[in-house]
């Protein structure tokens with residue numbers, strides 16, 4: 001029997017009575033918010049059905065305003081949309097975003113901060129958590145209560161239940177494949193308000209005052225101070241990362257993270273030229289293209305197509321793997337697929353242990369036959 005001490009009883013009462021409010025860090029592009037951010041709203045609802053949900057968007061110009069309008073109407077559970085409009089946020093750099101989260105948290109005192117477990121969220125969350133002195137919980141796939149979360153460990157071979165007992169806020173990144181959006185009606189427009197950024201640069205001002213004070217004290221050591229200024233100023237003002245450019249493949253295929261059908265090729269394809277067979281098959285089936293890390297490392301396709309532990313997590317209705325061995329790091333990214341089909345010439349390949357349908361055969365014979373027999377889309 002568990003003996004309940006007065007202290008334990010007290011702490012459980014405070015945690016239940018604590019009001020729950022959630023801030024979602026939202027990624028947007030081309031005037032619309034990403035579907036993974038809408039999944040984060042679903043996750044917030046699992047934290048507490050009554051939670052007030054605020055969305056935070058940052059950027060600049062008309063596309064930000066369009067994205068804010070989209071955010072305000074994309075889900076009925078959204079209470080408000082906060083918009084940080086400044087040239088500083090034109091590109092989502094982790095350093096500036098993390099300071100923005102700190103600023104918004106200081107004013108809003110949210111109990112939970114949630115973002116999608118994609119490259120946007122994975123970039124920002126740890127920095128923001130460090131500034132707020134919080135240990136974040138990443139890759140959450142299920143939420144049992146406002147302070148209890150499930151996340152995969154050992155490349156998805158075990159599930160770990162984590163209870164958060166730290167101070168506010170509780171910071172989470174969530175896998176969008178585990179929080180499917182179930183919105184049947186559009187929301188009434190949630191109110192949109194601008195984040196007051198007047199104190200955003202306070203840190204820089206404080207630094208500049210400190211510098212002037214040092215300069216006055218050490219006036220005779222001008223050279224030394226100048227060198228100090230150049231070094232520290234460089235680190236502080238330029239920051240640790242800077243935006244260079246953004247290249248993205250323009251494709252009409254569905255987004256890998258949300259596709260209903262995914263066709264993946266492995267190292268067995270042997271070359272980028274051969275990999276085009278996978279692309280043709282994907283076109284016929286209206287599918288997204290995926291690749292193993294071995295195929296990416298060999299240069300057959302860009303790394304944004306990588307599926308697995310260090311790539312994208314997918315949960316399609318149909319996952320077809322051609323020439324994929326089924327390493328645990330790859331399986332970590334496909335476990336939530338409804339039906340897995342594998343074609344491999346080795347009957348002992350581990351992929352067959354998770355496949356619903358398996359064909360022992362040579363992909364260089366199977367794919368051309370499939371291409372021939374499948375009707376044009």
Ligand code: FAD
Nearest residue numbers: 266267268292293294308309310311323325329330345363
């Ligand atoms: P292989 O393992 O070489 O398998 C090729 C398969 O093709 C074999 O089973 C072979 O029988 C079959 N084959 C060969 N010729 C034919 C043919 N003509 N017809 C049909 N079948 C054929 N991997 C990922 O995919 N995603 C990740 O996110 C990822 N993260 C990783 C993280 C870490 C920390 C580490 C250490 C590894 C990671 N890996 C990841 C790499 C992973 O361990 C495997 O090396 C990789 O998945 C293997 O890719 P593959 O199946 O294409 O190649």
